[in-house]
Amino acid sequence: MKEVSLSGSLRSNVGKKDAKQIRNAGQVPCVVYGTGSQTHFSVSHVDMEKLIYTPNVYIINVEVEGKTIKSIIQDIQFHPVTDKIIHVDFIELQDDKKIKVNIPVNLVGRAPGVLNGGKLQQIFRRLKVYALPGDLPDSIEVDISKLRIGQAIRVRDVNTDELNIQNAASAVICSVKMARGAVNTDEEEDEAEEATEAAEGAEG
Numbered sequence: 001m002k003e004v005s006l007s008g009s010l011r012s013n014v015g016k017k018d019a020k021q022i023r024n025a026g027q028v029p030c031v032v033y034g035t036g037s038q039t040h041f042s043v044s045h046v047d048m049e050k051l052i053y054t055p056n057v058y059i060i061n062v063e064v065e066g067k068t069i070k071s072i073i074q075d076i077q078f079h080p081v082t083d084k085i086i087h088v089d090f091i092e093l094q095d096d097k098k099i100k101v102n103i104p105v106n107l108v109g110r111a112p113g114v115l116n117g118g119k120l121q122q123i124f125r126r127l128k129v130y131a132l133p134g135d136l137p138d139s140i141e142v143d144i145s146k147l148r149i150g151q152a153i154r155v156r157d158v159n160t161d162e163l164n165i166q167n168a169a170s171a172v173i174c175s176v177k178m179a180r181g182a183v184n185t186d187e188e189e190d191e192a193e194e195a196t197e198a199a200e201g202a203e204g
Contacts, residue, residue, distance in 0.1 A: 001136040003059045003070075004051065008041035010065045019087070028085050032062055032071050034092030039064060048085055052076060055104050055125070059133065062090060070133075072101060093133045100166060101136060102126040105173060109145030113176030118149040122174045127155070128166040135162040142173055149176050 008030065011018065019029045027042040041064045051058060051073070062069045071090040079086050093099065104126050114120050127140055140160060142153055152175035155167050 001057065001059050001133075001138055003061060005061045005063060006043055006047060006051070008043045008062055008064045011040040011042055014040045023084075023086060028088055030062075030088045030090060032069050032090035032092055034071070035094070039067075039069065043088075045085060048088060052085060052088075056138065057101065057103060057136075059093065059136070060090065072099070072133075095133060098130055098132050100128055100130050102128050103137060103163075104139040106139040106141050107144050107174060108141050109143050111144040111147040111176055113147055113149035113151065116149060117179055118176040119179040120144070120147075120174065120176055124167065124171065124173045127158075127173070129160070130164040130166055131162055137163070144174060147174070147176050149178055151176060 009027075011022070011029065014029075022029050022042045023045075026045050028045050028048045030041050030043055032039045032041070039062075041062070051060065057072070060071050060073065062071050069090075070093045072093060073088060074091040075089040076085060077087040078084065091099065105122070105124055107120075107122060111118070111120055129136070129140075140158065140163070142158060144153065147153060152172045154169065155165055155171045155173060156169040158165070158173070
């Protein structure tokens with residue numbers, strides 16, 4: 001997984017009044033925890049937006065008062081009206097301790113069902129995995145190059161090696177549905193293949 005750096009300023013107070021002043025100054029109140037102690041700090045709202053409004057997930061090296069803490073975003077709070085980021089929780093990473101993280105799903109290939117006019121539906125854009133920080137990938141690739149109309153790819157169909165996917169094994173990641181005007185040639189191809197095999201068997 002890609003790593004980025006984020007510079008923060010240590011917070012001397014952690015009350016609501018202090019948090020409001022921080023937000024008015026264009027900063028976001030944050031906290032990082034995970035090893036028994038907590039570090040309260042603030043970062044630029046602009047810098048935080050770059051990390052949040054993206055499909056990517058990063059390991060973030062938080063730099064506060066000369067100390068660097070390797071972490072990952074655990075929770076984000078948004079303002080109910082303006083949708084501005086109002087608070088972010090980070091969890092400190094330890095090389096020998098597994099964590100749960102939502103990893104983006106990247107569909108690769110061209111589905112035959114879509115080429116025949118079907119509609120591709122992606123139900124999960126992220127999957128929750130449980131793994132060591134060093135085993136976390138940038139994304140989980142799902143090959144759809146054999147996906148026909150009426151077929152689906154489920155969590156159990158994905159090979160993730162060192163990753164333990166927490167979502168239900170039967171959960172559908174993506175599927176190809178019949179769309180108006182679609183031509184389902186998949187069954188015709190199967191029938192043709194079966195007829196060819198039968199003919200070859202008869203000749204033998």
